[in-house]
Amino acid sequence: MAPKVLISDKLSDAAVQIFKDRGIDVDFQPDLGKDKDKLAEIIGNYDGLAIRSATKVTEKILAAAPNLKVIGRAGIGTDNIDKDAASKQGVIVMNTPFGNMITTAEHAIAMMFAVARQIPEASASTHAGKWEKSKFMGVELTGKTLGVIGAGNIGGIVCDRARGLKMKVIAYDPFLGEEKAKKMGVEKVELDELLSRADFITLHVPFTDATANILSRENLEKTKKGVRIVNCARGGLVDEEALADLLKSGHVAGAAFDVFAQEPATENPLFNLPNVVCTPHLGAATTEAQENVALQVAEQMSDYLLTGAVSNALNMPSVTAEEAQVMGPWLSLAGHLGAFTGQMTDEPIKAINILYDGVVADMNLDALNCGVVAGIMKRANPDVNMVSAPVVAREKGIQISTTNQDKSGSFDGYIKVTVVTDKRERSIAGTVFSDGKPRFIQIKGINIDAEVGRHMVYTTNEDVPGIIGALGETMGRNNVNIANFTLGRAAVKGEAIALLYVDAPVPQPALKDLADTGKFTQIKVLEFDVAGA
Numbered sequence: 162m163a164p165k166v167l168i169s170d171k172l173s174d175a176a177v178q179i180f181k182d183r184g185i186d187v188d189f190q191p192d193l194g195k196d197k198d199k200l201a202e203i204i205g206n207y208d209g210l211a212i213r214s215a216t217k218v219t220e221k222i223l224a225a226a227p228n229l230k231v232i233g234r235a236g237i238g239t240d241n242i243d244k245d246a247a248s249k250q251g252v253i254v255m256n257t258p259f260g261n262m263i264t265t266a267e268h269a270i271a272m273m274f275a276v277a278r279q280i281p282e283a284s285a286s287t288h289a290g291k292w293e294k295s296k297f298m299g300v301e302l303t304g305k306t307l308g309v310i311g312a313g314n315i316g317g318i319v320c321d322r323a324r325g326l327k328m329k330v331i332a333y334d335p336f337l338g339e340e341k342a343k344k345m346g347v348e349k350v351e352l353d354e355l356l357s358r359a360d361f362i363t364l365h366v367p368f369t370d371a372t373a374n375i376l377s378r379e380n381l382e383k384t385k386k387g388v389r390i391v392n393c394a395r396g397g398l399v400d401e402e403a404l405a406d407l408l409k410s411g412h413v414a415g416a417a418f419d420v421f422a423q424e425p426a427t428e429n430p431l432f433n434l435p436n437v438v439c440t441p442h443l444g445a446a447t448t449e450a451q452e453n454v455a456l457q458v459a460e461q462m463s464d465y466l467l468t469g470a471v472s473n474a475l476n477m478p479s480v481t482a483e484e485a486q487v488m489g490p491w492l493s494l495a496g497h498l499g500a501f502t503g504q505m506t507d508e509p510i511k512a513i514n515i516l517y518d519g520v521v522a523d524m525n526l527d528a529l530n531c532g533v534v535a536g537i538m539k540r541a542n543p544d545v546n547m548v549s550a551p552v553v554a555r556e557k558g559i560q561i562s563t564t565n566q567d568k569s570g571s572f573d574g575y576i577k578v579t580v581v582t583d584k585r586e587r588s589i590a591g592t593v594f595s596d597g598k599p600r601f602i603q604i605k606g607i608n609i610d611a612e613v614g615r616h617m618v619y620t621t622n623e624d625v626p627g628i629i630g631a632l633g634e635t636m637g638r639n640n641v642n643i644a645n646f647t648l649g650r651a652a653v654k655g656e657a658i659a660l661l662y663v664d665a666p667v668p669q670p671a672l673k674d675l676a677d678t679g680k681f682t683q684i685k686v687l688e689f690d691v692a693g694a
Contacts, residue, residue, distance in 0.1 A: 164230075164466040165206060169194040170213035172235060176455035183463040185209075201225045209233065209462050212241070220246040231255060231465050233458040236445060238395075239475060248476040251549035255461050255474050258314065260454035261445035266318035268444045269363050269393040270326075272417035275438045276389050277302055277361075279415075282436065300360075303327045308359025310375065311394070312337045312347065316365030320347050331355055356383040361391065368395040378403035386412055393419040393444045396426075405430035408437065419444050471528075477548050478527035488524055492532045494591045494599035495576060497613050497689050499536020501589050501601070502580040504687050505619070506540075512560040512581040513537060516590075519574030522565035530563060533578055575602060601647075607658055609649040614662030615691045620675070621683040624650045624657040631678045632659060639671035 163186045168177065171191040180187035188207070193200055194216030204210065204226040211233045212218065218232055223246045232242060234256040247254050275281060278299035286293050307323045309316050312332040320330050330347040333355045342349040352375075355362070362384065366372045376390070376399040384390075390413060392399055401422055407413040408431075415436035421429055424442060431437050445451070464470040469489075470482040480488065515533055517526060528547070535550035545553055554561060568574070577590035590603040591613075601611040604619075622628055629648070636643055645662035667686050675684050 164208040166209035166211060166462060166466070167193070167204065167207040168211045169200060169216045170211075170235075171215075172211060172213070172455045172459070173452050175452065176211075176235075176459040179456060179459035180463060183467060185463055185466065197222065204229065209466055211235065211458055211462060214238065214241055216241065218242040218247070223247055223250050223252065226250075226252075231462055233257075233462040235451075235454040235458040236261065244476055245552075247548075248552045249549055251546040253465065253471065253474050253477050253548055255458065255465075255472065257454040257457040257461070258473055260457045261447075261450035262314050262318055264447045264450035265393060265444040266315050266322060268419060268440075269315075269319050269365070269391055270322050272391050272393060272419065272438055272440070273302065273307075273361055273363065273389070276391065276415040276417040276436060279436055281438050302361075305329070305360040306331060306358055308333070308355040308362040309347070310334070310352070310355065310362065310364045311366035311372075312342070312345065313365065315394075316363075317345060319363060319365060320345055328361075331358060352380070353383060356380055357385060359385060359388060361389050363391040364394045364398050366394055366398065368397050373397055374400055376400060376404070378406075381407055381413070384413065387414045389413070389415040389417070391417045393417075396420040396422040396424060401430045405434060408434050476552075478525060478531060480525055480528050484525050484528075488528065490593040490597045490599060491521055491524060491529060491576070494593055495529045495532030496536040497599055497601075497691075498576055498578040498589050498591050499533040500539060500689055501536075501604075501687065502578055502587055503537035503540035505587055505685060506537075506580050506582060508582045508584055510537070510557070510559050510580055510582055512562065513554070514562050514579040514581065515564070516577040516579075517563070517565040517574075518570065518577070519568035519572065521574035521576055522567070526563055526565060529576070530561065533576075534561065537578075537580065572602065577603070601660065604649070604658055604660070605651075605656075607649040607651050607656070609647050609658070609660060611647040611660045612645045612662055613689055613691055614644060615689055616663050616666050617687040617689065618659075618661040618663060618667055619683075619685045619687055620659045620661075620681045622657050622659070622681045624652070624654050625680070628657065628659065628680060631675070631680050632661065635671060635674045635678070636661070636663065636667075639668055639674065641665065641667055641671055 163184055165186045166180055168189045177187055177189050201222050204222055208228055209231045213235050220243050229252050231253045237256055237258050239256050242254055244254050279297045283297040305328050307328045307330050309320055309332040312320060312334040323330050324346050331350045332347045333350055333352045337349055378400050381403050417438040418431060419440045420442055461472045464482055468482050469485045471477050471480045515530060531547040531551060534554050535545055535547045538545040538550045538553050572592045575590050575592040579586055579588040591599055591601050593599055599613050601609060642664040643661055644664055647660045650657035672684055675681060
């Protein structure tokens with residue numbers, strides 16, 4: 162059955178067609194997002210939800226969407242999505258951060274020109290029949306110092322455009338390396354130095370705990386007298402009351418804002434002040450950008466629903482279509498290893514340690530980690546998946562560590578998972594053979610070679626004669642067919658293990674018969690999600 166996607170906001174016809182062309186069953190209801198009750202009523206029928214900003218995806222909406230797998234936001238901002246609730250429910254949240262980068266950067270440059278030359282006020286004056294040529298004395302951008310707070314995707318484009326305007330560009334960004342700054346042709350500085358030197362300041366950072374009110378009253382007072390400030394990033398980055406005071410005092414010569422702490426902004430301390438340019442969050446509002454983000458979100462959601470490829474997800478590691486194809490068997494193995502340790506562990510887990518060796522060590526380890534953790538968590542919560550599992554583990558205080566190393570054994574690559582509790586450590590390792598099938602290769606340090614089946618029986622015993630006979634005779638007597646059988650031992654007469662792959666669930670009488678033989682120190686029935694089994 163084809164995946165079903167609901168589009169509840171206005172998206173272009175071309176985006177709708179992409180879903181159809183990819184074989185997705187798409188339901189285009191562009192005004193539905195405004196009706197939260199109707200949305201809650203029907204959302205349970207869909208695998209995907211494509212939105213813009215009008216649809217509010219609340220915890221209540223998510224609770225009504227048991228089949229939902231992915232939410233795609235055509236744009237950057239995801240403030241209208243309860244991402245914590247989505248993660249706990251295992252729903253991937255995607256955005257399209259690159260579709261409107263150029264448009265937003267160009268708007269920042271346009272706002273800089275507008276405030277430098279007082280264009281909106283001059284336009285309004287001229288429209289009013291006045292000819293106040295001497296009133297609107299502006300400043301050139303050429304030769305001025307531009308301070309860029311946040312030199313990432315959009316900020317980097319602004320830096321490039323500003324250099325083309327012959328501005329000197331300085332940048333504050335804790336994640337910007339010296340080598341990258343040199344390649345960009347900008348000078349990396351600390352925030353205080355930027356504030357004291359910049360003639361213009363433009364912000365290009367997300368709204369986080371670290372960036373909230375980054376231009377506080379204290380920092381605004383550190384700025385160079387006559388500075389002009391541009392914000393086309395996010396509301397809440399600037400103390401608007403303080404900025405209004407400094408504009409009135411003349412310390413700040415002008416400001417240009419496209420975003421505000423409260424939106425829609427029907428009133429604001431910056432409104433109606435001279436040489437303050439305000440626009441209603443138009444950063445991404447170009448025909449090209451709106452088309453780009455719509456097409457991008459349609460492609461991303463289709464890729465995920467059809468191939469498992471994850472792009473621009475906010476709560477899940479990205480996995481390209483090529484990675485998904487190569488990593489598919491390894492992701493299955495990661496889940497099986499997690500499922501084994503999860504089903505074998507009855508006490509609270511303190512830590513999960515994952516070792517990647519050889520070829521697998523160069524793969525997308527974040528995604529593989531999610532596969533392992535999901536496999537472990539499914540024992541306690543069958544509905545958990547790769548998105549929600551890390552959230553569940555974090556809430557339980559489980560520490561997750563990862564180690565990767567070069568090829569160290571006879572296999573091209575393998576994964577080893579160790580679960581730590583207060584009582585013990587339990588480990589299992591596995592690999593993927595050339596046929597693409599996952600195999601268990603070590604349990605408790607004992608080497609084995611076991612195919613993974615849907616229904617399995619794991620036993621431990623002392624290495625003595627009669628174990629194979631006891632297992633075979635007991636299973637046969639209870640009409641359980643053994644598809645595959647693997648033995649391993651630590652040493653002669655030492656601890657030994659057996660792993661049986663059987664065709665059907667093992668009935669309780671068979672388990673009781675095994676226990677009654679007195680030959681086994683542990684008997685455990687295991688179930689694995691094996692495709693095609």
